[in-house]
Amino acid sequence: MTSPTPNVKNFGLxxxxxxxxxASLSADRLGKYLTATGGDRAEAVRLYTWNTAVSAAFYGPLQALEIALRNAMNRELARVYGxxxxxxxxxxxxxxxxxxxxxxxQGLRKDKYPEDAPHVIASLSFGFWVSLLGRGGVIDRKTETKANYEMTLWRPALRHAFPHATNITRKKVHQPLDYLRTFRNRIAHHEPIFTRHLEKDYxxxxETAAWIAPHKRAWIEAHSRVPEILETPPDDDNLKF
Incomplete structure (x- = not known):
């Protein structure tokens, strides 16, 4: 016999x-929340719920930034190199x-999608785009030839992807975006983010969206639930994710 489902409007723990x-979350996963709440299981579950809600709220802004970044960078690289x-x-x-x-x-071939530029561009990860703003690694391991993204990518093309940034350099763009890459990955892997300075992450x-398109920042702000969730305490039993 299955247990009755608790009333979702008054969910008691x-x-x-x-x-x-x-048991369903696993002791290891819940353990991080138990540590944060001094071993109180009910408070740990509430904190886990809050962490889930704030992670879900961040998904939209991060998605908006990723798409804006990808399209801006691709536009400028295509202008220079086709x-x-x-x-x-x-x-x-x-x-x-x-x-x-x-x-x-290979993934496109396996899924029977065309290997044309639109499909390749849309399938490349956020981490890939952020890496193009780094220094560049080894091209040929035999000769130890290294890429120079400052000269081949940034100066001729990618600096133009951030037309609304002032005194911008490759390093100044790469640093916050790489930080957001790790933040995005923590959310994607369902990791705790409640200990982070989430206001700064937001x-x-x-800020980085505004470097690309100020109206994109305004659009994110108009629709984002992040500020609302950040103002909601974890012990609010009406919290939804």
């Missing part, structure tokens, strides 16, 4: 519910990036 939730710039030797992509492009093409998203 009795011992039976806490036992089942702890639509399939990722295949151009002149772009000087390092071995790591070339491997990611190859994996992307501001970084807004």
């Amino acid at each position: 009795n011992d039976d519910i806490l036992d089942e939730l702890e 639509p399939a710039w990722y295949d151009s030797a002149k772009a000087g992509l390092d071995s790591g990036c070339l491997a990611r492009v190859d994996q992307t093409k 501001l970084r998203i807004l």
